[in-house]
Amino acid sequence: MRLTLTTLCTLAFAGHSFAAPATVDFWHAMGGNLGELTDKFAADFNAQNENCQVNTVYKGNYTETMTSAISAFRAKEQPHIVQVFEVGTATMMAANDKGAVYPVYQLMEDTGLEFNQDAYLPAVVSYYTDTDNKLLSLPFNSSTPVLWYNKTKLDELGIEVPTTWDELRAAAKKAKQGGVDAPFSFGWQSWTQIENFSAWHDIEMGTEENGFGGINTQFTFNNDKVVGHIQSIADMGKDGDFKYGGRRGDSRAQFVNGETILWINSSAYYGGFQKDIKDFEFGQTMLPLENSAADRPQNSIIGGATLWVLQGHEEAEYKCVGEFFNYISNAEQQASWHQNTGYVPITTAAYDLSKQQGFYETNPGTDVAIKQLSLNTPTANSKGVRFGNFVQVRDVINEELEAVWTGQKSAKDAMDDAVARGNELLRKFEAANK
Amino acid sequence: MSQSRVVFRGMFLPYLLLLPQISVTIIFFLWPSYQALEQSFFLEDAFGFSREFVAFDNYAALFRDEGYLRSFGTTIWFGFSVTFLSMSMALLLAVCANRTVRMATGYRTLVIWPYAVAPAIAGVIWFFLMNPSLGIVAYWLKAMGVDWNHYMSGDQAFAMVVVAASWKQISYNFLFFFAGLQSIPKSLLEAAALDGAGPIRRFWTISFPLLSPTTFFLLVVNLVYAFFDTFSIIHATTSGGPVDATSILVYRVYNTGFIGQDYGGSAAQSVILMVLVIVMTAIQFRYVEKKVVYS
Numbered sequence: 001m002r003l004t005l006t007t008l009c010t011l012a013f014a015g016h017s018f019a020a021p022a023t024v025d026f027w028h029a030m031g032g033n034l035g036e037l038t039d040k041f042a043a044d045f046n047a048q049n050e051n052c053q054v055n056t057v058y059k060g061n062y063t064e065t066m067t068s069a070i071s072a073f074r075a076k077e078q079p080h081i082v083q084v085f086e087v088g089t090a091t092m093m094a095a096n097d098k099g100a101v102y103p104v105y106q107l108m109e110d111t112g113l114e115f116n117q118d119a120y121l122p123a124v125v126s127y128y129t130d131t132d133n134k135l136l137s138l139p140f141n142s143s144t145p146v147l148w149y150n151k152t153k154l155d156e157l158g159i160e161v162p163t164t165w166d167e168l169r170a171a172a173k174k175a176k177q178g179g180v181d182a183p184f185s186f187g188w189q190s191w192t193q194i195e196n197f198s199a200w201h202d203i204e205m206g207t208e209e210n211g212f213g214g215i216n217t218q219f220t221f222n223n224d225k226v227v228g229h230i231q232s233i234a235d236m237g238k239d240g241d242f243k244y245g246g247r248r249g250d251s252r253a254q255f256v257n258g259e260t261i262l263w264i265n266s267s268a269y270y271g272g273f274q275k276d277i278k279d280f281e282f283g284q285t286m287l288p289l290e291n292s293a294a295d296r297p298q299n300s301i302i303g304g305a306t307l308w309v310l311q312g313h314e315e316a317e318y319k320c321v322g323e324f325f326n327y328i329s330n331a332e333q334q335a336s337w338h339q340n341t342g343y344v345p346i347t348t349a350a351y352d353l354s355k356q357q358g359f360y361e362t363n364p365g366t367d368v369a370i371k372q373l374s375l376n377t378p379t380a381n382s383k384g385v386r387f388g389n390f391v392q393v394r395d396v397i398n399e400e401l402e403a404v405w406t407g408q409k410s411a412k413d414a415m416d417d418a419v420a421r422g423n424e425l426l427r428k429f430e431a432a433n434k
Numbered sequence: 435m436s437q438s439r440v441v442f443r444g445m446f447l448p449y450l451l452l453l454p455q456i457s458v459t460i461i462f463f464l465w466p467s468y469q470a471l472e473q474s475f476f477l478e479d480a481f482g483f484s485r486e487f488v489a490f491d492n493y494a495a496l497f498r499d500e501g502y503l504r505s506f507g508t509t510i511w512f513g514f515s516v517t518f519l520s521m522s523m524a525l526l527l528a529v530c531a532n533r534t535v536r537m538a539t540g541y542r543t544l545v546i547w548p549y550a551v552a553p554a555i556a557g558v559i560w561f562f563l564m565n566p567s568l569g570i571v572a573y574w575l576k577a578m579g580v581d582w583n584h585y586m587s588g589d590q591a592f593a594m595v596v597v598a599a600s601w602k603q604i605s606y607n608f609l610f611f612f613a614g615l616q617s618i619p620k621s622l623l624e625a626a627a628l629d630g631a632g633p634i635r636r637f638w639t640i641s642f643p644l645l646s647p648t649t650f651f652l653l654v655v656n657l658v659y660a661f662f663d664t665f666s667i668i669h670a671t672t673s674g675g676p677v678d679a680t681s682i683l684v685y686r687v688y689n690t691g692f693i694g695q696d697y698g699g700s701a702a703q704s705v706i707l708m709v710l711v712i713v714m715t716a717i718q719f720r721y722v723e724k725k726v727v728y729s
Contacts, residue, residue: 063692063693066695067692067693067695070480070481070695073481073482074481074482091480091695094479094480094481095479095480095481095483098479098481098483098484100481100483243583244585244586245566245567245585246585246675247673247675248673250565250585251567253565253567253568254567257567257568259567389694389696391693391694392689392690392693392694392696395673395674395689398673398675399501399674399675399677399678402675402676402677403677405586405676406586406587406588406676406677408677421499424495428477428495428696428699431477431486431488432477432478432479432484432486432696432698433479433484434484434486
């Protein structure tokens with residue numbers, strides 16, 4: 001108690017004697033170890049900058065953080081920086097048009113800080129740029145789906161790591177015969193099996209450049225290629241080569257306990273796998289190619305979150321925001337973030353630095369994500385997706401895919417229904433954001 | 435001789451005394467309900483820049499959605515299953531606790547524990563117990579020959595959320611049943627015992643009827659709990675799936691409003707849910723309460 005009082009007095013005293021540093025509130029959704037690393041970013045930055053004080057506040061998971069920031073904005077109590085997951089992008093974009101958001105490129109221009117958008121990885125920033133290719137929010141934690149495999153088991157069964165879906169199907173069949181319970185599975189199915197499958201094979205998921213061109217977009221993922229892909233997975237399920245393990249990342253348990261040996265999900269599972277998987281060797285490789293859908297892979301798209309700046313604060317505070325953004329984008333900070341978390345580095349310099357440090361040699365496979373993302377220059381179909389009400393659309397996709405996995409619907413019917421229901425949600429978003 | 439009666443003159447004092455109660459009702463019940471009703475007629479963007487009156491569009495969109503209509507059946511089935519399971523288990527435990535002599539306090543304390551667990555945490559606990567790949571209960575079920583995978587089977591997922599939601603409410607019901615049983619006069623039970631009635635007969639002819647006010651109260655409270663308070667359990671376990679097997683109305687309200695930021699659609703759903711619960715509670719007071727014996 002005495003200590004607290006002393007601290008308070010000191011703070012009060014300090015406040016009177018010196019010019020108070022500009023305070024910046026930063027609301028984030030990083031719990032546990034990630035939260036500690038995020039707080040450390042701010043603490044280190046504050047130690048170097050006496051004019052700025054960045055206060056980090058953990059606001060719960062992604063949806064909770066976004067909802068709190070929106071309610072705070074409506075009550076005019078908004079933070080300066082809020083971390084928003086990629087599916088919230090369309091909502092934030094619409095808010096940008098109405099003046100709730102301070103676009104990052106604009107902020108950097110207004111505060112006169114050094115900012116070079118080309119230093120950032122194109123596949124990462126392209127998800128968050130406007131139609132003029134200007135950066136609206138700063139990528140913070142980004143990952144992409146990869147194919148995880150149980151190396152020990154594959155070697156034991158004499159199966160090569162698959163690079164195409166044909167090989168994957170054959171491998172799963174062989175593994176099943178070899179006694180593996182549920183050879184193939186995946187998590188976050190809309191993201192991995194529809195959004196990324198489409199980008200990887202350069203297939204349009206929705207009109208208007210996947211929604212980048214305007215909120216009058218319509219879904220088109222009920223095309224033959226996606227339908228064929230979903231049907232082929234359903235067929236694997238009938239033979240027991242594929243076992244569905246839930247929405248989100250629930251099926252992780254299947255991979256960790258060896259029940260599943262080929263698993264498609266985020267590259268950011270790396271850190272956790274290193275800690276949890278003791279009794280077999282695991283690896284990650286690029287997503288398989290469906291030969292009937294494309295001749296070569298395009299590039300995969302990211303998931304994760306970015307930092308959005310909200311309007312309504314003082315200029316001096318925004319300057320601190322800009323300096324903080326530059327601080328977390330510098331190569332050393334990024335390389336350390338990347339190596340500790342499994343998220344991709346957001347700048348080319350951080351990638352190069354990690355290479356120089358020999359990180360990829362000592363940790364093979366950790367560069368798969370970044371190689372996938374930068375495989376080709378992103379096209380209109382592979383820049384990312386930007387659809388309104390996308391959180392609910394993903395729920396619709398989850399429901400419809402589950403109807404396929406449980407044999408209630410054919411892939412064609414399910415995708416047609418998902419598109420129809422999704423379009424209804426898009427129209428509602430369009431009407432609300434005119 | 436006229437009898438002197440105490441009469442409060444003027445209307446001021448009684449209303450003043452009622453004021454706290456009335457203001458609590460207005461601030462915490464009527465005002466939010468009105469806000470929900472108002473919001474349900476508008477289409478609004480997340481940040482609140484534009485607000486457009488759309489009359490019944492939000493409602494019409496709901497009734498066009500087959501999944502939403504299926505949710506009514508799921509919700510009612512869920513509500514009654516949870517109420518029945520949690521009340522019957524609580525009653526059984528209360529009867530047992532009422533008969534124990536030694537360690538009674540310790541036993542009661544243990545039964546009350548789960549009530550202190552937040553619904554979201556309860557959901558996470560059951561999520562781990564029942565996970566097909568690493569859950570211990572799922573492992574036992576498999577050992578017994580049950581092919582447990584609630585990600586694929588809607589019925590299993592439904593059973594899981596019913597058990598999780600009931601488990602949480604058993605403690606609460608137990609407290610009331612136990613207090614009710616304690617207040618039943620021993621003399622009645624002893625007289626029946628002397629007349630030769632066995633324990634089961636004594637329970638059904640004496641204890642159970644005398645418990646009816648408690649039972650009725652709990653019936654109302656449990657249904658309200660199952661209808662309104664269970665979204666976090668669903669959120670932590672099944673997210674409403676597989677397909678929409680566990681998508682109950684209140685989960686949709688939560689999902690549409692808090693996760694989807696579609697405030698108008700979410701408000702319309704709350705209004706419908708509110709009407710449903712009001713109708714059900716009215717039915718209970720009108721018909722079920724007639725069977726209640728207040729001593």
